[in-house]
Amino acid sequence: MMEENSKWFENTVFYEIYVPSFCDSNGDGIGDLPGVESKIDYLKEMGVGAVWLTPFYPSPLVDNGYDVSDYFAVHERYGTIADFDRLLEAAHNAGIRVIVDMVLNHTSTGHEWFLKSCENQEKYRDYYIWREKIPNNWESFFDGSAWEYNEGRHMYYYHAFSREQACLNWSNPAILEECKEILRFWLDKGVDGFRLDVINFLKTDKAAFTRDNPCEDGSQKHIYDKNQKGVREAVAELSAFVHTYPDKFLLGEIGDDDLQTIQSYTGCGLLDAAFNFNLGSMEKWDEAYLAEQVLAMDAAGINPTLFFSSHDMRRQFSRLCGENVEAAKLLALFLLTAKGIPFLYQGEEIPLADTRIKSSRDLQDAQGRYAYEKLLLLGKTEEEALRYAKERARDYARGLIDWKLHREEEGSLKELYQGLLMLRREHEALRTGKYGNIALNGHLFYFERIGRQEKIAVTIDFSLTGMISEGPGGSTVLLEIMGGNGCTGLVERLA
Numbered sequence: 001m002m003e004e005n006s007k008w009f010e011n012t013v014f015y016e017i018y019v020p021s022f023c024d025s026n027g028d029g030i031g032d033l034p035g036v037e038s039k040i041d042y043l044k045e046m047g048v049g050a051v052w053l054t055p056f057y058p059s060p061l062v063d064n065g066y067d068v069s070d071y072f073a074v075h076e077r078y079g080t081i082a083d084f085d086r087l088l089e090a091a092h093n094a095g096i097r098v099i100v101d102m103v104l105n106h107t108s109t110g111h112e113w114f115l116k117s118c119e120n121q122e123k124y125r126d127y128y129i130w131r132e133k134i135p136n137n138w139e140s141f142f143d144g145s146a147w148e149y150n151e152g153r154h155m156y157y158y159h160a161f162s163r164e165q166a167c168l169n170w171s172n173p174a175i176l177e178e179c180k181e182i183l184r185f186w187l188d189k190g191v192d193g194f195r196l197d198v199i200n201f202l203k204t205d206k207a208a209f210t211r212d213n214p215c216e217d218g219s220q221k222h223i224y225d226k227n228q229k230g231v232r233e234a235v236a237e238l239s240a241f242v243h244t245y246p247d248k249f250l251l252g253e254i255g256d257d258d259l260q261t262i263q264s265y266t267g268c269g270l271l272d273a274a275f276n277f278n279l280g281s282m283e284k285w286d287e288a289y290l291a292e293q294v295l296a297m298d299a300a301g302i303n304p305t306l307f308f309s310s311h312d313m314r315r316q317f318s319r320l321c322g323e324n325v326e327a328a329k330l331l332a333l334f335l336l337t338a339k340g341i342p343f344l345y346q347g348e349e350i351p352l353a354d355t356r357i358k359s360s361r362d363l364q365d366a367q368g369r370y371a372y373e374k375l376l377l378l379g380k381t382e383e384e385a386l387r388y389a390k391e392r393a394r395d396y397a398r399g400l401i402d403w404k405l406h407r408e409e410e411g412s413l414k415e416l417y418q419g420l421l422m423l424r425r426e427h428e429a430l431r432t433g434k435y436g437n438i439a440l441n442g443h444l445f446y447f448e449r450i451g452r453q454e455k456i457a458v459t460i461d462f463s464l465t466g467m468i469s470e471g472p473g474g475s476t477v478l479l480e481i482m483g484g485n486g487c488t489g490l491v492e493r494l495a
């Protein structure tokens, strides 16, 4: 039962599907939409309430589809629009909602708007950010200058990511109108919402371009090229439009770890939630950091997105758990009992480890490839270039899942995920309850979730993750569920 005043997405566990590597239906080695459809029963059985599909639109695939060349179609390697419609219907029939990734900060340089803008066609002249001369020192988030010369127009255009991802000019009102048409197309199909890619990076303020970003410790601090004056107004316009359709979820990726900045994009006519990286991006397991972030986000009024893995990160099983299943159980326990909106990443329930990068051929990701090429140009050896690129590459969590290899065993991690998902569904306090006491004592993390009818106390003994290399220890995880009168009603032993 969904409680009054809370929205479906606050009560839902999401599952991120990185389309190229989730499930391949036709044996060409590439995940596709019919493949996703074939896993709907699996997701339903696990108890997932919604999926987030990463971009599946036509694209030159320089940044694996985050370089869209047509927002109204499906890339042929993933299927057809009819496949999308079938998938959406199958998901909805199974009670699973679908949100799709929407990349509105930039398009592919293969998009017809960009091609026409390069030709200086009047309608498209100001669709992108063009300058006669490079106006500032801004660097791309991937590598090198964010300005690229275009021979056709004899001007420089701005790209915050790869040079094949030209940033749209959001100070041109025509862009908002174009984007509304894109959103309308997918809303009319019946999608349940959007994940807006790097939405705080929209370029909305011409004046900001006159200011250089500062440098610190030899690298650029991205100050003026994000969170510009006017971004929130643009987000508000998008939100108002999306919410003319009832019951839609607008999630925005916020590339910033400042809590007030994150908070400023949510609520009151803005985003329904921010996909923020404060917890997720933890490089090494650190429960003190976890507890500190949980407290800080709560104090800042943020309902956080809960995840430790995504297609942009190394997998939590390798990065944080030392590939120890017992440790993976503890992370699952946290993700599914903490306050916020959980976003599981495909395969973490199996659990899957990172894909290994053995040679430069394994570098598919643009960021990793640029890093590799840059070092070769600087005269470094292939070995040195590979070592450097491996730190930047985002290929680790993008390997195609071979579902035939993963048979389920009793007591498996997947079973635990299933159990926790059920528990979360059954207990309003776990889904939307406030935090009560929160305490970290050594490796023991204790927190209370207080709902309208019940209080749930969760104790997670993270000592296991602290001794990852030593293998399973005697860690116990207890989850106590108490009735409203404070009496212990049920004690479940989960690990």
Ligand code: NOJ
Residues within 6 Å of the ligand: 063, 066, 103, 161, 197, 198, 253, 311, 312
């Ligand atoms: C965030 C996406 O998650 C990432 O994969 C992509 O490279 C950038 N946005 C640029 O679109």
Ligand code: CA
Residues within 6 Å of the ligand: 024, 025, 026, 027, 028, 029, 030, 031, 032, 077
């Ligand atoms: Ca395929």
